[in-house]
Amino acid sequence: MLSSLLSPMYATLPSPFLPKSIHAFSPNKTSSSLRTSAQAASFKSATATESNSAAVALAGSLYEILRVERTASLNEIKTAYRSLAKVYHPDANGSSSDGRDFIEIRNAYATLSDPTARAVYDMSLGVRARRVRTRAYPIRRWETDQRRKIRDYSPFFAIDVWTQMLCFIGGN
Amino acid sequence: MELLDFGLFFFLFSLNVEEFEEMAEPAYTVASDSETTGEEKSSSAFPEIAIGIDIGTSQCSVAVWNGSQVELLKNTRNQKLMRSYVTFKDDIPSGGVSYQLSHEHEMLSGAVIFNMKRLIGRVDTDPVVHSSKSLPFLVQTLDIGVRPFIAALVNNVWRSTTPEEVLAIFLVELRVMAESQLKRPIRNVVLSIPVSFSRFQLTRIERACAMAGLHVLRLMPEPTAVALLYAQQQQQMIHDNMGSGSEKIALIFNMGAGYCDAAVTATAGGVSQIKALAGIATGGEDFLQNMMRHLLPNFDNLFSSRGINEIKSMGLLRVATQDAIHKLSFEESVQIDVDLGNGLRICKQVSREEFEEVNQKIFEKCESLIIQCLHDAKVEADDLTDVIVVGGCSHIPKIKNLVKSVCKRELYKGMNPLEAAVCGTALEGAVASGISDPFGNLDLLTIQATPLGIGIRANGNSFVPIIPRNTTMPARKELVFTTVNDNQTEVLIIVHEGETEKADENHLLGYFKISGIPPAPKGVPEINVCMDINASNVLRVLAGVIMPGSQQPVVPVMEVRMPTVDDGHGWCAEALHRAYGSTLDLMTVQKK
Numbered sequence: 232m233l234s235s236l237l238s239p240m241y242a243t244l245p246s247p248f249l250p251k252s253i254h255a256f257s258p259n260k261t262s263s264s265l266r267t268s269a270q271a272a273s274f275k276s277a278t279a280t281e282s283n284s285a286a287v288a289l290a291g292s293l294y295e296i297l298r299v300e301r302t303a304s305l306n307e308i309k310t311a312y313r314s315l316a317k318v319y320h321p322d323a324n325g326s327s328s329d330g331r332d333f334i335e336i337r338n339a340y341a342t343l344s345d346p347t348a349r350a351v352y353d354m355s356l357g358v359r360a361r362r363v364r365t366r367a368y369p370i371r372r373w374e375t376d377q378r379r380k381i382r383d384y385s386p387f388f389a390i391d392v393w394t395q396m397l398c399f400i401g402g403n
Numbered sequence: 404m405e406l407l408d409f410g411l412f413f414f415l416f417s418l419n420v421e422e423f424e425e426m427a428e429p430a431y432t433v434a435s436d437s438e439t440t441g442e443e444k445s446s447s448a449f450p451e452i453a454i455g456i457d458i459g460t461s462q463c464s465v466a467v468w469n470g471s472q473v474e475l476l477k478n479t480r481n482q483k484l485m486r487s488y489v490t491f492k493d494d495i496p497s498g499g500v501s502y503q504l505s506h507e508h509e510m511l512s513g514a515v516i517f518n519m520k521r522l523i524g525r526v527d528t529d530p531v532v533h534s535s536k537s538l539p540f541l542v543q544t545l546d547i548g549v550r551p552f553i554a555a556l557v558n559n560v561w562r563s564t565t566p567e568e569v570l571a572i573f574l575v576e577l578r579v580m581a582e583s584q585l586k587r588p589i590r591n592v593v594l595s596i597p598v599s600f601s602r603f604q605l606t607r608i609e610r611a612c613a614m615a616g617l618h619v620l621r622l623m624p625e626p627t628a629v630a631l632l633y634a635q636q637q638q639q640m641i642h643d644n645m646g647s648g649s650e651k652i653a654l655i656f657n658m659g660a661g662y663c664d665a666a667v668t669a670t671a672g673g674v675s676q677i678k679a680l681a682g683i684a685t686g687g688e689d690f691l692q693n694m695m696r697h698l699l700p701n702f703d704n705l706f707s708s709r710g711i712n713e714i715k716s717m718g719l720l721r722v723a724t725q726d727a728i729h730k731l732s733f734e735e736s737v738q739i740d741v742d743l744g745n746g747l748r749i750c751k752q753v754s755r756e757e758f759e760e761v762n763q764k765i766f767e768k769c770e771s772l773i774i775q776c777l778h779d780a781k782v783e784a785d786d787l788t789d790v791i792v793v794g795g796c797s798h799i800p801k802i803k804n805l806v807k808s809v810c811k812r813e814l815y816k817g818m819n820p821l822e823a824a825v826c827g828t829a830l831e832g833a834v835a836s837g838i839s840d841p842f843g844n845l846d847l848l849t850i851q852a853t854p855l856g857i858g859i860r861a862n863g864n865s866f867v868p869i870i871p872r873n874t875t876m877p878a879r880k881e882l883v884f885t886t887v888n889d890n891q892t893e894v895l896i897i898v899h900e901g902e903t904e905k906a907d908e909n910h911l912l913g914y915f916k917i918s919g920i921p922p923a924p925k926g927v928p929e930i931n932v933c934m935d936i937n938a939s940n941v942l943r944v945l946a947g948v949i950m951p952g953s954q955q956p957v958v959p960v961m962e963v964r965m966p967t968v969d970d971g972h973g974w975c976a977e978a979l980h981r982a983y984g985s986t987l988d989l990m991t992v993q994k995k
Contacts, residue, residue: 242688309650309671310671310672313671313672313676314673316674316676316848316850317672317673317846317848320848320850320938321877321937321938321939322834322835322848322849322938323848324834324837324838324839324845329937330937330938331877331879333877333938334878334879335876337875341875346638361489370890
């Protein structure tokens with residue numbers, strides 16, 4: 232158990248996401264900055280252990296974890312998360328999971344259920360698959376998501392996203 | 404279809420069986436399921452259904468899944484809610500489950516210990532312990548961070564005891580009661596606990612359970628137990644074609660005699676995802692103490708000597724005040740007339756307004772707790788589907804009004820405020836025991852969140868959370884730290900739990916040292932601290948050292964199960980600081 236715990240743990244070093252850079256970008260204060268960095272780290276650790284070379288293979292992996300289409304609506308994502316939780320959560324009836332699967336599902340959900348994080352992630356997929364789009368990010372996603380969250384959107388977001396992206400790729 | 408006879412229980416509705424054929428389990432799943440369950444679940448052919456216990460500061464109750472619904476167990480006096488106290492009058496102590504006080508005033512003889520939930524796992528510098536000094540038994544403090552001395556007066560002798568012992572005596576009575584009714588041995592339990600309990604306090608609850616021969620399957624923050632009951636009710640509504648399957652966001656506010664908790668839950672399909680938790684050690688007891696001091700302003704001076712007469716007077720005042728507070732929930736004003744002995748008599752008319760004024764600060768605290776919880780959950784009052792208020796204080800008009808005004812909603816009516824928490828623990832008990840219900844009534848899941856942040860001391864006396872508050876469990880997170888001195892070969896990892904920025908103001912969970920770091924300039928070695936909480940809420944802290952250019956740890960990684968501290972943890976952090984100063988400090992890694 233120890234070794235399985237440790238390998239992903241050290242695979243994340245050095246983490247490209249440091250609290251400071253995230254903080255500048257994150258629309259939410261304090262605790263979310265740490266959480267975001269940790270999520271990014273665990274996302275990376277999950278992917279890094281699966282495949283170190285083929286970036287393309289990573290494309291859609293969070294969607295694959297949740298078993299939804301890339302075009303899935305927020306509601307579909309929530310429903311998928313719940314039904315997977317009922318199977319993979321250690322408390323779920325008949326589950327023999329130790330919780331690691333659920334943590335991965337949870338991390339995928341945390342990214343995909345947050346419109347901002349999802350947009351960043353979607354772009355990272357585009358970049359990784361060498362399908363860099365010149366036209367910023369898929370705006371359509373935002374409209375399908377909760378309207379309230381759009382208020383958090385800052386006009387500087389697009390710039391920050393790219394800084395963030397470069398940091399993300401550079402660290403890989 | 405006898406199972407459909409739900410009569411007594413308001414929270415169970417009749418079922419439409421055809422509705423959910425897909426979910427229905429084959430008829431004989433109970434035995435086969437047990438073979439594939441995890442370590443937590445029963446390994447016998449017939450899984451034992453864990454019972455749910457709500458140990459309240461003033462009252463407690465037991466419930467169990469009886470195969471088709473949750474049932475509250477009654478004691479021999481036909482009570483579902485039993486007073487939480489233990490009397491040391493005779494050689495064998497007895498508790499409120501079996502023992503009937505001859506009179507309310509017997510509670511105040513000095514021989515009866517109660518409010519143990521306020522005292523358990525606290526050190527004598529804790530303000531909650533200090534406020535317990537007005538209880539009619541002995542609570543002695545030395546104010547240095549050790550456990551308080553607690554004693555009952557038996558035949559004019561102060562007989563020492565501990566909150567764990569008192570709780571264990573009480574739990575044994577509850578166990579015996581449940582065993583005689585269910586006609587089977589009881590071992591596994593799910594207990595509800597206040598949100599603000601530290602992990603050290605949880606170990607004390609587990610200790611008390613172990614003393615009573617009980618194994619804790621889960622410790623559930625009280626509002627999350629209520630959330631599970633709510634999730635089940637919503638499922639029932641869907642089955643009855645009365646509700647929609649969409650996600651429902653509920654705020655749960657729970658205020659009992661000792662604690663006040665809030666939670667936001669997002670529920671759909673029987674899954675209750677806890678989005679945020681918040682809690683404080685404030686409850687009905689604080690209303691009572693404020694009122695006692697209001698009625699008798701020189702209360703503390705009068706009763707400082709704590710002789711038999713003082714204890715008696717204090718007790719008389721307590722009963723009269725308690726009674727008045729109860730009445731003020733239904734009446735605009737109440738007459739208090741009580742003779743405290745020694746020529747001391749209180750004769751006063753008290754209005755509800757006066758009560759609300761005296762306790763203004765408590766109401767404000769409750770309000771900010773709800774606001775904080777909504778904020779942490781990133782939920783606006785308008786997003787809420789339901790607002791649930793439970794607990795002994797839920798009948799206080801001002802409490803209801805303030806929750807209504809913050810949440811801009813009428814209150815949910817589908818729950819008995821005094822039984823909701825115990826029903827939720829019984830549901831969790833059945834689910835965690837691996838029981839399934841052919842009608843899908845146990846097709847439930849609670850996804851818990853951490854009520855307090857967990858982190859380490861770094862950057863001087865700063866608390867750096869690694870698993871922040873309200874992180875979904877199970878959880879695993881890590882952060883990288885480094886050394887503060889050149890050629891620093893050792894670091895001290897001090898693990899705290901709490902919310903304040905200064906590490907030493909948070910609860911200490913434990914500490915350990917990493918040795919053998921190769922000499923290097925400060926800031927070079929990378930110390931990776933990883934925290935892991937499993938679904939049973941067991942916390943493990945792992946720490947390893949990586950030198951630049953290497954991917955392998957240079958010394959064996961430390962893995963420590965927390966909390967490791969025992970009694971005296973109040974002064975432990977201070978002693979560590981005195982002994983080591985900043986020689987073994989850490990700091991967070993800055994961006995390069």
